[in-house]
Amino acid sequence: MLPHCSILLLLCVTRLLSPSSALPFEQKGFWDFAMDSMDSGGMMRDEEEGSAIGEDPPPHVHMCPFGCHCQLRVVQCSDLGLSEVPKNIPPDTKFLDLQNNRITELKENDxxxxxxxxxxxxxxxKISKVHPRTFIPLKHMQKLYFSRNLLTTIPRNLPSSLVEMRIHENxxxxxxxxxxxxxxxxxxxxxxxxPIHNSGFEPGAFKGLKLNYLRISDAKLTGVPKDLPDSLHELHLDSNQIQAVELEDLSRYKHLYRLGLGYNHIRNIENGSLAYLSRLRELHLDNNRLIQVPKGLPDxxxxxxxxxxxxxxxQVGVDDFCPRGFGMKRTFYNGISLxxxxVNYWEVQPATFRCVNDRLAIQFGNYKK
Structure with missing residues (x-):
């Protein structure tokens, strides 16, 4: 006869081995499956902590919004048909891509x-509405790409850290x-x-800005806007309805090195208008209605x-591009398109391009009407 203690031990072992006595699996979260998969692949379990199955994810592990791709602090949620900003975006995200969706509104806590x-x-x-406090949490954001939406005004309370904003085609x-x-x-x-007209820029619209680059192309401008930032290095006003450049239009932009005025209706550039642009490197006046080379280029x-x-x-005159006298021009031309x-190129005197680096820099072509 077995001792009483031996019988008790045998009953305990039998109960443990019986399938009917096992507790049912209780899933507490999505991570149960992930941890179980890693364990089955040979992941070493911590003997002191026990199995991770059924436990909450570590606090440093963040969920990725459904359908999005999260990697290296970049969250890509483009082309998903989203109607609102997704939830559960990891707090350490550096770049959030929500382009090509159907978002109509930005809410306060997005x-x-x-x-x-x-x-x-x-x-x-399709964003047409932005809550005034939407961008308040974004203390370190530097780049905002808001193009091709339905905005009718500039969003309020933009982050003070912002360096670049593209809000065209609204x-x-x-x-x-x-x-x-x-x-x-x-x-x-x-x-x-x-669709901005000149009157759409109120006095002080750009007050306090020290921009290097500003583009207002494909708008409704009929002249060079007033009171743009005087710090500008690049100003692009292409594809507007500008008809003339008057004497004072460019007087405040003395730091410009690239000016784009192509695809306008410019017939006249008032003599002396370009004298303020002493640092200019590139001048784009193509596809306009000029009847002569603008005055002031040699200076x-x-x-x-x-x-x-x-x-x-x-007609192109012998002094239209180059100054008279040696050493007057600091840098030679490397591109002139005519x-x-x-105008017949054979009627233009060779000395006209005496301050050009190479003859290949001159693009004449044949005039065809």
Missing amino acids: FKGLSNLYGLSLVNN RIKKVPEGAFSGLGNMNCIELGGN MKYLQVVYLHSNNIN FGNP
Whole structure:
């Protein structure tokens, strides 16, 4: 006869080995499957902590919004048909890609907790409404891509850390006073493709900005806008309805090295208008209605590229591009385009291009009407 203690031990072992006595599996979260998969693949379990099955994920592990791809602090949620900003975006996200969706509105708490966000792309959505406090949590954001939406005004309370904003191809008709207030770090603004008239820029609209780059192409401008930032190095006003450049239009932009005025209706550039642009390197005046080479080009010591093609220029003088006297020009031209004008190249004197680096830099072509 077995001792009483031996019988008791045998009953305990039998009960443990019986399948019917096992507790049912209780899933507490998605990570149960992930941890179970890793264990079955040979992952060493911590003998002191026990199995991770059924436990919550470690606090440093963040979920990725459904359908999105999260890697190296980049969260890509583009082309998903989203109608709103997804939840559960990891708080350490640096770049959030929400382009090519159907988002119509940005709400107050859409970016709550994303204080580490560096860049945000909302390109090609249907956003027409932005809550005034939407961008408050984004203390370190530097790049905002808001192009191809339905905005009618500049969003309020943009992050003071912002460096680059592209908001072209919206429905913005007005830039009010103080629209960019507090953005002392802003370097680049793209405003093209909005139906803005000259009257749409209120006095003080760009007050406080020290921009290097500004583009207002494909708008409704009939002249060079007033009171743009005087710190500009690049100004692009292509594809507007500008008809003339008057004497004072460029007087405040003495730091410009690239000016784009192509694809306008410019017939006249008032004598002396270009004298303020002493540092200009590139001048784009192609596809306009000029009948002569603008005055003042020989005095621009650093000018290297001049686009004058597709105008109505019928004559080119020997002193239209180069100054008289040796050493007057600091840098020689490396690009002059004159094709698409009613001027015969064989009628232009060779000395006209005495300050050009190479003859291949001159593009004449044959005028065809």
